[in-house]
Amino acid sequence: MSLPYGRAFNFSAGPSCLPIEVLEEAKEQLLNYKGTGVSVMEMSHRSKPYEQIIGEAEQDLRTLLGVPEGYKVLFLQGGASLHFSMIPMSFLPEGASADYIVTGSWGKKAVEAAKMVGSANVVYDAKATNYDRTPKLAEVAATPGAAYIHFTSNETIQGVDFFEDPSTPGDWVCDMSSDILSRPVDVSRYAMIYAGAQKNMGPAGAVAVIVSDAFLDKAPASTHPMLDYRLQAENGSMYNTPPCWTVYICGLVYKWLLKTGGLEARAEINRRKAQVIYDAIDGSGGFYKGHAQPANRSWMNLTFTLPDDDTTARFIAEAKANGLAELKGHRSVGGCRASVYNAFPEEGCRVLADFMTDFAQRA
Amino acid sequence: MSLPYGRAFNFSAGPSCLPIEVLEEAKEQLLNYKGTGVSVMEMSHRSKPYEQIIGEAEQDLRTLLGVPEGYKVLFLQGGASLHFSMIPMSFLPEGASADYIVTGSWGKKAVEAAKMVGSANVVYDAKATNYDRTPKLAEVAATPGAAYIHFTSNETIQGVDFFEDPSTPGDWVCDMSSDILSRPVDVSRYAMIYAGAQKNMGPAGAVAVIVSDAFLDKAPASTHPMLDYRLQAENGSMYNTPPCWTVYICGLVYKWLLKTGGLEARAEINRRKAQVIYDAIDGSGGFYKGHAQPANRSWMNLTFTLPDDDTTARFIAEAKANGLAELKGHRSVGGCRASVYNAFPEEGCRVLADFMTDFAQRA
Numbered sequence: 001m002s003l004p005y006g007r008a009f010n011f012s013a014g015p016s017c018l019p020i021e022v023l024e025e026a027k028e029q030l031l032n033y034k035g036t037g038v039s040v041m042e043m044s045h046r047s048k049p050y051e052q053i054i055g056e057a058e059q060d061l062r063t064l065l066g067v068p069e070g071y072k073v074l075f076l077q078g079g080a081s082l083h084f085s086m087i088p089m090s091f092l093p094e095g096a097s098a099d100y101i102v103t104g105s106w107g108k109k110a111v112e113a114a115k116m117v118g119s120a121n122v123v124y125d126a127k128a129t130n131y132d133r134t135p136k137l138a139e140v141a142a143t144p145g146a147a148y149i150h151f152t153s154n155e156t157i158q159g160v161d162f163f164e165d166p167s168t169p170g171d172w173v174c175d176m177s178s179d180i181l182s183r184p185v186d187v188s189r190y191a192m193i194y195a196g197a198q199k200n201m202g203p204a205g206a207v208a209v210i211v212s213d214a215f216l217d218k219a220p221a222s223t224h225p226m227l228d229y230r231l232q233a234e235n236g237s238m239y240n241t242p243p244c245w246t247v248y249i250c251g252l253v254y255k256w257l258l259k260t261g262g263l264e265a266r267a268e269i270n271r272r273k274a275q276v277i278y279d280a281i282d283g284s285g286g287f288y289k290g291h292a293q294p295a296n297r298s299w300m301n302l303t304f305t306l307p308d309d310d311t312t313a314r315f316i317a318e319a320k321a322n323g324l325a326e327l328k329g330h331r332s333v334g335g336c337r338a339s340v341y342n343a344f345p346e347e348g349c350r351v352l353a354d355f356m357t358d359f360a361q362r363a
Numbered sequence: 364m365s366l367p368y369g370r371a372f373n374f375s376a377g378p379s380c381l382p383i384e385v386l387e388e389a390k391e392q393l394l395n396y397k398g399t400g401v402s403v404m405e406m407s408h409r410s411k412p413y414e415q416i417i418g419e420a421e422q423d424l425r426t427l428l429g430v431p432e433g434y435k436v437l438f439l440q441g442g443a444s445l446h447f448s449m450i451p452m453s454f455l456p457e458g459a460s461a462d463y464i465v466t467g468s469w470g471k472k473a474v475e476a477a478k479m480v481g482s483a484n485v486v487y488d489a490k491a492t493n494y495d496r497t498p499k500l501a502e503v504a505a506t507p508g509a510a511y512i513h514f515t516s517n518e519t520i521q522g523v524d525f526f527e528d529p530s531t532p533g534d535w536v537c538d539m540s541s542d543i544l545s546r547p548v549d550v551s552r553y554a555m556i557y558a559g560a561q562k563n564m565g566p567a568g569a570v571a572v573i574v575s576d577a578f579l580d581k582a583p584a585s586t587h588p589m590l591d592y593r594l595q596a597e598n599g600s601m602y603n604t605p606p607c608w609t610v611y612i613c614g615l616v617y618k619w620l621l622k623t624g625g626l627e628a629r630a631e632i633n634r635r636k637a638q639v640i641y642d643a644i645d646g647s648g649g650f651y652k653g654h655a656q657p658a659n660r661s662w663m664n665l666t667f668t669l670p671d672d673d674t675t676a677r678f679i680a681e682a683k684a685n686g687l688a689e690l691k692g693h694r695s696v697g698g699c700r701a702s703v704y705n706a707f708p709e710e711g712c713r714v715l716a717d718f719m720t721d722f723a724q725r726a
Contacts, residue, residue, distance in 0.1 A: 008400030012407040016605055023394050023402055030390040031383070037371030037688060041612065043377040077568070078441045078589050081603040085587040092590055109588075117585060141650060162594065168610070171413035173371060203404035204569040205606035224448040224479060225472075226441050236660055240444040241561055243568035244378055245608060325400060 005321070006141035009348035013156055013301060013325040013339040014178070014199040023342075024236075033097035040248045045101050045241050054242065056221040059250030064257055065180075067187050067210055072233040074209040075247045077226075080196045083207055084110045086227050087150070087173060087192070088117035090219040095327045096147040099123045101140055102157025103162075104131040105332060106175060111300065114150075121146070131158040133293040142170030146192060148179075148215075156199065157330040157336065159303035171215055171357040180208070181257060182342060183267035200300070200341045202250035205243040226356075266342055273340050273349040274299040280353040287360040293334050305335030312336065315359055324352055331351040372711035375689040376519055376664060376702040377541070377562040385615040385706075401650060403611045408604050417605065420614030427620055428543075430550050430573055435596040437572040437616075438610045440589075443540045443559045446570060447473045447560030449590050450513070450536060450555070451480035453582040462486045463504055466525075467494045467518025468695060469538060470610050476501070477513075477619040484509070494521040496656040505533030511578075517542035519562065520693040522666035523701065528552040531577040534578055542663050543571070544620060546630035547704060554578035560674075563663070563704045565613035568606040575661040620705065629705055629713065636703050643716040650723040654694040669724075678722055687715055 010017040026072045031217075033040050048276070058073045067073060076083075087110075097119035100111040103126050114120035123142045126133055142149040148171040154161040156178040161274050166172040171191035180195040187193065192211040198204035211229060215307045219230045225239055232239055257266060278297060280303050281288040291303035304313045312335055318325050328335040340349055366372070371523075373380040380409050398558050399412050406413045421436045430436060439446075450473075455461045463474040466489050477483035487503045489496055499723035505512040517524040519541040529535040534554035543558040550556065555574040561567035574592060582593045595602055620629060621660040641660060643653040653691055654666035669675045675698055682690050692700040703712055 005394040006398065006400060007395055010401045010405055012401075012405065012410070014604065015405055015407060018402065020394070023404075027390055027393040030393065031368040031386050032370055035369065037366075037686070038373045038375075039381065041386075042373055042375065042378055042380045044378060045567065046373075047689070075446070077442070077606075079440070079603040082440070082589040085589060113587060117624070120436075196604065196608075204408065204604045205609060205610045212429075213513070218715045224476060226445040226448060240442040241378065241559065241567040243440075243606060243609070245566045246568060326410070363434060 008325040009351060010324050010325050010344070011338045011340065011344070011352075013330075013337060014250055015204050016339055016341050017343045018198055018202070019253060019256045019343045021069045022249065022256055023249050026249060026250055027049035035344070041245050043244065045182065045238055045244055050244060053251055054237065055246050057247050057254060060251065060254035060258060063212070065185065065187055070213045071344060072185065072211050072213065074211070074229070074232050075206045075242055076209055077205065077235045077243055078233060079196060079204070079207060080106065080175055081109065083175075083194050083209070085116070086229065087116040087148075087211060088120070088226055089223065090229055091171075091215070092147045092175075094118065094119045096120050096145070097143065098147045099142050099149035101151040102126065102151070103134045103152060103160055104158040105330075106150040106155060106157070106177070107150075108173060110150055110152065118210065123149070123253060126160075131155060131160065132291055132296075134162045135162050136295045137162060137166050138168055141168055148173045150174070154298050154300055156301050156339075158291060158333055159298040159301040160226060161298040161300070162296070175279055178216075179298070181263060181266070182300055183301075184200070184263040192345075197246055197250050198244055199339075202253055203246050205246040206250060208250070253343070268344065270299040270340075270347060273344070273346050276349045276353045277302050277338055277340070277356070282354040284356070284360045287363065288356060291335070299338060300341055301340040302333065303333050305330060311363060318359065319352070319355060322355060324348070324355060331340070365625065372708070372714060374701045374703065374707070375702060376625060376693075376714075377559070378567050379702055379704050381565070382616060382619045382706045385612065385619055386470075386506065387613060391665070394403055400471055404608050407609055408462045408538070408601055413607060416611050416614055417600065420610050420617060423614065423617035423621060424571060427617055427626055428548065428573070430528065433576045434550065435572075435574050435576065436577060437595050438600045438605055438613070439595060439650070440568065440606055441559060441571055443469065443566070444472065444536055446557050446572070447476035448479070449562045449592065450511075451477040451483070452586065452590055453592055454534075454536075454578070454593050455481045455510045459508070459613040460484050460514040461510045462505050464498065464512070465489065465708060466497045466515060466523055467521040467539070467639075469518060469520070469695075470513075470515040471539060472656050473513055473515065474526045480703040486512070488668050490524075490670040491712055494518060494523065495654055495659075497523050497525045497659045500527055501531055511531060511536045513537070517663055518648050519664050519702075520580055522570060522661040522664040522696075524551070524661040524663070525659070534641055538615060542627060542661070544629070545633050545663055558612050559719060560598055560609055562702075566609050568609040571613070573623045616706070632703070632709060635660040636707070636709050637665060639712045639716045640665050640701055640703070643719040645721070650726065654698070663702060663704055665701040665703065666692060666696050666698065668692075674726055681722065682715070682718060685718060687711075687718060
């Protein structure tokens with residue numbers, strides 16, 4: 001089959017595919033944004049048009065997630081990786097300890113960064129089963145007095161997702177980089193949510209941060225400006241020049257999500273998209289094996305293995321020749337990974353499922 | 364006069380105008396980069412096409428600046444502001460002191476960040492003359508034993524430029540955010556050069572860092588990953604996902620600079636571009652007053668005042684109506700600022716100069 005503009009079905013885990021409508025609009029506006037005479041890439045971040053772009057992006061993200069009063073919404077830099085460090089620098093005071101739930105590679109990196117700052121307590125670690133599952137959040141209580149409790153809602157590499165919001169006490173901090181906006185969440189359950197843009201929101205280079213005022217008040221009075229959530233909040237994400245283009249594209253994605261029914265509708269689509277591929281796995285008589293336990297199977301990153309390395313390599317090469325790109329899994333899990341974020345077209349999931357079934361029959 | 368695509372002459376101080384050829388190429392490739400089937404915004408940073416993009420960007424930047432052997436060239440995040448903090452965190456060990464030359468607003472911010480880490484010694488400060496000049500670098504010797512000596516080659520807000528490389532001993536660290544690539548420099552004179560992309564290289568969201576191996580060896584063995592120059596160097600700027608699109612556009616700008624004669628040719632053009640506007644200032648019989656001392660007048664950011672605030676406001680409004688945008692100066696200097704970075708067309712400088720002369724005669 002052939003896609004418009006000669007495009008491929010792009011299963012990249014991030015940076016990853018964007019809605020074609022968003023790319024078309026960005027292309028249309030590239031040399032002259034709405035009659036301003038300049039590209040968004042050339043626009044002063046202090047100009048009225050750019051203030052409107054970042055203001056609408058913030059407002060639309062608030063609407064999509066139903067962010068309640070009393071939360072700041074920021075667009076910062078450095079990827080989730082910088083925030084792995086900024087969070088304990090800001091919220092793990094000397095003498096205190098923070099809890100970490102580790103369900104995959106990114107959670108591990110988060111706890112490593114916390115340990116460089118102070119005491120971090122791993123309250124759950126799925127290492128024994130090679131990170132194929134998540135606990136029930138209600139069963140992983142925060143340690144009394146913990147500065148906060150951190151988890152990774154969806155592990156991109158392992159493809160496991162909690163599919164739930166916290167319901168027990170504590171300042172819950174969540175890295176939602178790879179499943180933010182894939183379904184509704186109850187923001188009021190969290191002290192802080194953060195997410196790199198480059199999976200479910202836009203290009204690489206921005207991190208969305210949603211933080212409650214009460215949690216923000218616990219940050220130290222002063223730290224290095226670019227590591228200071230409070231200062232960034234006071235300056236509306238513009239202490240210095242923000243990643244303007246990335247925020248602009250995120251804003252277009254938010255408008256696309258609103259226009260297509262918001263997160264309730266998106267969750268239904270994502271559930272269907274994932275199901276068709278998991279059905280191909282489960283219906284293959286064991287040819288494909290899902291990595292994640294069924295209850296924790298991610299809708300965003302679908303991880304599976306094939307009988308052996310040669311077959312896997314042949315599968316990936318044949319898929320690529322058929323316009324199904326970037327299916328190689330991460331080395332720590334092996335096999336294949338199909339990342340089907342919000343912008344990945346449903347049709348591509350059916351094409352992959354059909355290809356998988358056909359390949360298994362021929363193999 | 365009318366420009367292609369209804370574009371304006373954009374005097375923004377940053378983000379600022381990009382070469383029209385670069386924008387046209389980015390537009391052309393926006394939905395499908397060179398037959399890969401994906402946009403650069405959607406491309407895995409670990410993919411071969413992206414490795415080629417960032418690899419060529421690095422190589423072209425090395426070629427343009429004549430970076431000698433023994434230097435790393437990195438593309439990082441956080442703007443120069445994050446590096447104001449990362450530099451002392453990495454290179455100002457306990458018990459040592461670093462020297463800072465302060466010739467404007469950005470140099471002040473750099474020294475403030477250093478003081479949060481340790482001892483910073485201001486060896487020159489142009490505050491008494493409201494930052495209208497720079498010293499001769501040879502006359503500002505580094506303190507014996509200083510960890511490094513820092514300066515801002517061009518102050519964007521005040522519009523003053525050193526126009527020289529260091530020639531005395533010491534580990535010279537330079538923030539070149541607003542004049543990098545505007546003329547040739549002798550990189551071998553520096554321990555480290557860094558520059559935000561959004562003035563003379565590309566969109567906001569990346570910082571180019573050029574650092575000598577010898578200086579890098581002085582960094583601590585381990586720090587937070589995203590604040591660790593050494594780790595970033597070991598990972599070829601890809602410890603985590605880089606700001607892919609920004610680096611891609613920077614790469615296109617580097618190719619444009621190479622194709623149009625490199626930095627020798629660019630310096631000639633920049634000198635001419637600035638001169639035509641400074642001539643309009645000096646030929647106005649005192650109607651316009653340049654902020655910077657003549658020897659230190661920036662080629663990139665041209666700062667001048669008018670007789671009073673009302674006249675200034677009228678000048679800016681009339682200029683805008685004539686397609687000359689973003690001429691308002693920064694509040695700390697007042698008046699006007701015309702930023703005419705590499706990509707700003709020479710013709711626009713003539714148009715502004717003519718407008719200035721005409722306006723002064725009418726006023």
